[in-house]
Amino acid sequence: MxxxxxxxxxxxxxxxxxxxxxxxxxxxxxxHRDVELENAIAVTAGQLVKDYQANESSANAHYLNKVIQIKGDVIKEGKDQAGNYTVTLKSNDPFSGVLCTLKNGSKISGTHSTIVVKGICAGFLTDVVLNEGVIVK
Amino acid sequence: MKKATLLLFFAGLSFGLHAQKIFSTTTGQIRFNASSPLEKVIGINNQVDSKMVDKTGQVIFSALIKSFKFENQLMEDHFNENYLESSKFPKAEFRGFITNIGTVNFAKDGKYTANFSGTLTIHSVSQKVSTTGEITIAKGTPTVNGAFKVKLADYGITGSYIGGKIANEAEVTVNCKYQ
Known part of the structure; x- marks a missing residue:
């Protein structure tokens, strides 16, 4: 026994x-974290930038490290130095937008002026920065 | 009439002499390497925001801690939560000058030595730093490379694995291709 x-x-x-x-x-x-499986805070690119410009600490408390779903107009598409696709969405401030680095294998297909993208918020520099992004539509 | 033409010529010349260009990028790269013989600790950030003024050599590199990506998710979580405390201190930044910017010919392709001097802020602690790097000019577009040795304790970064699995001193390598 x-x-x-x-x-x-x-x-x-x-x-x-x-x-x-x-x-x-x-x-x-x-x-790694999969944004597609996580619930997101829905906000427009303009409102997100406005929130960060109004009060960065309080915006960080609300958005930092959370999955955010952003709707906005594309002003720039490109690639970072490692070859990942990036997309920048317009806000009401011409000097600041939302920069989103897309997840491996994800990219904008076709020409869209307005898109919905989901990503993890990393904070605010010149732009509000998102990573691990996926295009919702 | 002649006077006016001369005035315009000198005004144009003066503008040309004093005009400065600000190069910028939001997708520069910083590599953080605190590997030890026991563990590979490497994080890469491809969302570095940087600006450089050609005439004065003023330069800023800003990075969000949460944008550092590690191969191992658990390591990335520990880096953010236990060491860099990114929720409390979300940014790191270098502000300073390339002190020998006068030796760089932005109109001529080539590699130039760049001496960086300024203040590095990590974990909300600022320290004076200086290092030597390189500026590469290709078709009028500069790329800046530089590396800083960062003693983690100097920036108030502590943790049980530092000095063991994590090196006491990290190497922070900057590579920014401006647009």
Whole structure:
């Protein structure tokens, strides 16, 4: 009976160690946040920039590291230095917009003046910056 | 009439002599490397905002901590939550000058040495830094490269793995291709 308990405990220990090892060294290496699976805060590009310009700390408390779904007019499309597609949406301020780096394999198909994009908010520099973006429509 | 023409000529010449160009990008790159023999700790940020003035050499590199991407999501989470505390301190920035900008000929393609001197702010701690990098001019467009050694403790960045799995000193490499 004692041997049985010891064996069960050993098996449990082994399984736990293997699970932690798999999560830290295997799963985390390949699995990143998936914006498509997360609920998003819906806002227009103009309103997002306005919120950041009005009060950056309070905007960060509301948007930072959250998934945001933005609707806006495209003013620029391009690629960053690593070759990822980027899209910049217009706000009411000509010096500031929303820069979104699209997720690997995602890009705008066709010519659209207004798009809806979903991404993770990283904060505010000249533009409000989103990453891991996907085009919703 | 002659006077007016001369005046216009000198006004134009003066404007030409004093006109300065501001180069900028919002998709520059910074690489943060705090690898140790035990662990590869490398984060890359491709959303670096930078501006450079050709006449004065004034330069700014700004980066959001949450834009650093690591191969391992767990490492990225720890970098943000436990070390750089990006929710409290979302930005890092270098503001300063390329002190020998006068030696760079923006009209001539080539590679030029660039001496950077300024203030680096990470984790809300500012330190004076200087380093030597390079400006490459290709078809009138400059690309700036530079690297800073950053002792994590100097910026109030602490954590149990620093000095073990994470190096005490990180190398921050900047590469900005201006538009």
């Amino acid at each position: 004692k041997i049985k308990i010891v064996l069960i405990l050993l098996a449990l220990c082994f399984t736990s160690i293997a699970a932690v090892w798999y999560y830290v060294f295997q799963y985390s290496k390949t699995h």
